[in-house]
Structure formats: structure tokens, C-alpha cells
Amino acid sequence: MESPGRYRYRPANTLYAASHDWFSPYLSRPVRELLDAGPHARSLLRSPRNVDVCILFTDIRGFTDLSRTIGSDRLFRTVDACIGRQIRIIEHYDGYVDNFTGDGLMAVFEGPDMTDSACRCALEVVSRALPAVRYGEAALAPIGAGLHRGDVAMGTLGCESRLTHTAIGDTVNRAARLTGFARGRDVVISERIRRGLSAETAARFAPVQADRRRTDIDAIAPIYRSRCG
Known part of the structure; x- marks a missing residue:
């Protein structure tokens, strides 16, 4: 299932936002969406x-x-x-x-x-x-x-x-x-x-x-x- 956000990708099995509810409000929406990419999150965040x-x-x-x-x-x-x-x-x-x-x-x-x-x-x-x-x-x-x-x-x-x-x-x-x-x-x-x-x-x-x-x-x-x- 693809991400519903603007930064379309196939997320990892364990979504970051789902397991870190208390921390998510400290992050902007694009960062929360990109973090759900699992192993690919770091490269996606680093790619302007x-x-x-x-x-x-x-x-x-x-x-x-x-x-x-x-x-x-x-x-x-x-x-x-x-x-x-x-x-x-x-x-x-x-x-x-x-x-x-x-x-x-x-x-x-x-x-x-x-x-x-x-x-x-x-x-x-x-x-x-x-x-x-x-x-x-x-x-x-x-x-x-x-x-x-x-x-x-x-x-x-x-x-x-x-x-x-x-x-x-x-x-x-x-x-x-x-x-x-x-x-x-x-x-x-x-x-x-x-x-x-x-x-x-x-x-x-x-x-x-x-x-x-x-x-x-x-x-x-x-x-x-x-x-x-």
C-alpha cells in the first residue's frame, strides 16, 4: 500500500508515525511522511x-x-x-x-x-x-x-x-x-x-x-x- 501523502512511496512494514505517536507532533508533515519509508527515509530526507x-x-x-x-x-x-x-x-x-x-x-x-x-x-x-x-x-x-x-x-x-x-x-x-x-x-x-x-x-x-x-x-x-x- 502506498503512502497517502504527497511524497508517494511504498512504506516499510512498521510505520514510524504509528509507533511514535507522542513524538510525531514535533516533526513537520513531510518529515513524518518520509520517515515512514523505513530504510529509505534517510536518503529521501537528504535529497533536495x-x-x-x-x-x-x-x-x-x-x-x-x-x-x-x-x-x-x-x-x-x-x-x-x-x-x-x-x-x-x-x-x-x-x-x-x-x-x-x-x-x-x-x-x-x-x-x-x-x-x-x-x-x-x-x-x-x-x-x-x-x-x-x-x-x-x-x-x-x-x-x-x-x-x-x-x-x-x-x-x-x-x-x-x-x-x-x-x-x-x-x-x-x-x-x-x-x-x-x-x-x-x-x-x-x-x-x-x-x-x-x-x-x-x-x-x-x-x-x-x-x-x-x-x-x-x-x-x-x-x-x-x-x-x-
Whole structure:
């Protein structure tokens, strides 16, 4: 029986995920799927591949100020609840978390409907991930998000003592930089994302002028901001 995941292979008799349930959540979905290949897992994980994906970055606006106003335990519980809510939304739209970035995360979407799915996911994250996480009088600032589509190199980075399976490349960098343009409860997307959206989803975005004084993103590239915040 072949794997139901994206990385089609014939798995070993004893599946890794089935025998390590407690450990599986520490791994990204591609790593869990590839580990089920048994003896072939190591070579598969070490083999980089080029793939067209959508990359989503999120982070909490005003997080530094928030961290100065509430205790570390409350801060951790608040961010944990916020991150957990985002993950559930991302998985609902068939994406997965590649890594965490402190108060935010990086998610990957693949497949034929990835552009519209990733964008609708981002809109839901910025509008729904925060209301459920309030502790006393402390409340999180809004979430901002950036989304871009393009080719990435996906594979294993690191050395003998520490490895990670991740996506790297200009697409990742641009998605991260677009997040910097997001204000509270904003999703900022690239032109390539907008071209792949359904008319209904595209109507939720308006063009914005990139700040030409910034050097960390192409100042003449069209970008779009969501109308939800």
C-alpha cells in the first residue's frame, strides 16, 4: 500500500508515525511522511527537491511591547494558544507549519488549489486566531501575514548534531518581507498570488504602493493588502 501523502512511496512494514505517536507532533508533515519509508527515509530526507509552493509568514504585531507588560508564564500560554489556533486553521486548508519564528510561524501550501487555499487561510488566521486568547486584562496585538508563491528548494539543512527539513529560497525571503508591510489584521500578498486567486478572493484585496525607501523588497513590484483590517 502506498503512502497517502504527497511524497508517494511504498512504506516499510512498521510505520514510524504509528509507533511514535507522542513524538510525531514535533516533526513537520513531510518529515513524518518520509520517515515512514523505513530504510529509505534517510536518503529521501537528504535529497533536495525544487517545488512550486505558497509560503505564508505570520507574526504578532506589538509582541515586544506585550512581552514587557505580562509575566513570562502568561506570555507563553498566550502565544501557545495563538500559535495552536493558527496551526488548526492552516491544517484545515491543507497547509503545514514548516517552522516557528518566536511569536509567528512559516507555513507551506502545495497542490493545484494552493494559491486560493493559502490566501483564504491567511485571511482567516488574521481575523480569527486572536479572539480566543485573552488572559485578564492582557490581550494580544493583531496578527499580520505575508504570502508569496514561487519555487523553493526543499531539503535537509544542518550537521551531524542538528538537522532540519525546510524550504529555502527567494520565495521564502519575499514572503517574510511582505509580512513587514502588514499592519494589524492585514494580509499582504504578491502579484503572483493575486493572479492565482478566484474572483471572490481577489476582491478582498486592494493594491498598495510599496515604500520605495525600503531596500528589503522590490519597490516597483505590485503588492496588495487585504480589506479586512
